Amino acid sequence: MNVKALIRRAKEAPEVKAKPSSNDSFESEPEALGLACLPSPAWRELGLRSAQLAQEWLPEASEAAILRNLQRRPGDFVALRSKRTARFGGDPGPPFVPEPLPDWLNELCAAVSSAAGLPMPNHVLVNHYQPGQGILPHTDGPAYMPWAAILSLGSAAVFDFWRDHAHAASGEAPALSLLLPPRSLLVFSEEAYSCHLHGLAERRFDRLQEVANPPQPEVPASWHEQLKDGCLERQERYSLTIRHVPCGESRGCDSSADSSPPERNLCH
Numbered sequence: 621m622n623v624k625a626l627i628r629r630a631k632e633a634p635e636v637k638a639k640p641s642s643n644d645s646f647e648s649e650p651e652a653l654g655l656a657c658l659p660s661p662a663w664r665e666l667g668l669r670s671a672q673l674a675q676e677w678l679p680e681a682s683e684a685a686i687l688r689n690l691q692r693r694p695g696d697f698v699a700l701r702s703k704r705t706a707r708f709g710g711d712p713g714p715p716f717v718p719e720p721l722p723d724w725l726n727e728l729c730a731a732v733s734s735a736a737g738l739p740m741p742n743h744v745l746v747n748h749y750q751p752g753q754g755i756l757p758h759t760d761g762p763a764y765m766p767w768a769a770i771l772s773l774g775s776a777a778v779f780d781f782w783r784d785h786a787h788a789a790s791g792e793a794p795a796l797s798l799l800l801p802p803r804s805l806l807v808f809s810e811e812a813y814s815c816h817l818h819g820l821a822e823r824r825f826d827r828l829q830e831v832a833n834p835p836q837p838e839v840p841a842s843w844h845e846q847l848k849d850g851c852l853e854r855q856e857r858y859s860l861t862i863r864h865v866p867c868g869e870s871r872g873c874d875s876s877a878d879s880s881p882p883e884r885n886l887c888h
């Protein structure tokens with residue numbers, strides 16, 4: 621049978637909904653994260669103005685709850701060449717087509733907003749990487765307010781900043797390499813957001829010697845199995861890129877929430 625016939629037959633067949641088994645969590649409600657009273661984070665600025673990192677920001681129980689919430693909804697993800705992604709909050713456009721965030725992501729966004737002193741985020745992109753996968757150097761662009769918060773879950777990975785496209789293509793060392801441990805929150809804005817590129821190399825091992833923030837005073841005992849000759853082996857990692865899509869009249873959505881970034885040239 622050819623492909624057209626297979627498609628016709630699939631369309632004509634009655635829709636059969638898979639019945640979840642009793643231990644299947646697909647139908648269960650997403651969990652709250654318990655983030656109401658997080659202590660103020662200890663931010664560290666690490667070699668690049670307007671980039672700061674809070675290590676051990678998220679409690680382990682909240683990390684586990686986020687991962688369970690994401691694993692409950694495999695249909696939210698699309699597979700790309702080098703990762704899987706799930707988008708919450710709508711198409712950033714333009715035009716921005718806002719969609720409400722699920723309650724547990726609103727809870728996370730409120731905690732990020734209060735920890736980093738940022739406006740309430742309205743958009744979350746989840747990236748799911750297997751060991752060896754990464755994301756090419758890029759900027760997040762003008763669709764968002766000029767800041768991003770990245771929450772890492774499941775594995776540490778090294779996150780690089782590059783001065784510009786020529787630098788990223790030059791084969792030289794990045795302007796800054798940061799170790800993002802699981803449960804850390806990276807926030808970057810202004811120059812670091814608008815001028816620099818950022819990305820994660822597609823490799824299985826990250827060299828700890830090359831990062832601006834090697835583990836202090838020593839590598840945590842729970843990482844020892846992944847540590848070989850000063851290199852840390854990546855595990856499966858999720859990152860949540862938490863941002864705010866401005867919602868001005870010109871973008872075709874609620875102007876009362878207008879928070880378009882001012883036009884400023886920050887790059888030298």
Ligand SMILES: O=C(O)CCC(=O)C(=O)O
Pocket residue numbers: 745747755760770779818819820859861
């Ligand atoms: O996974 C990461 O840490 C980076 C994600 C990122 O740069 C993005 O979503 O734009």
Ligand SMILES: [Fe+2]
Pocket residue numbers: 758759760818
């Ligand atoms: Fe990005």
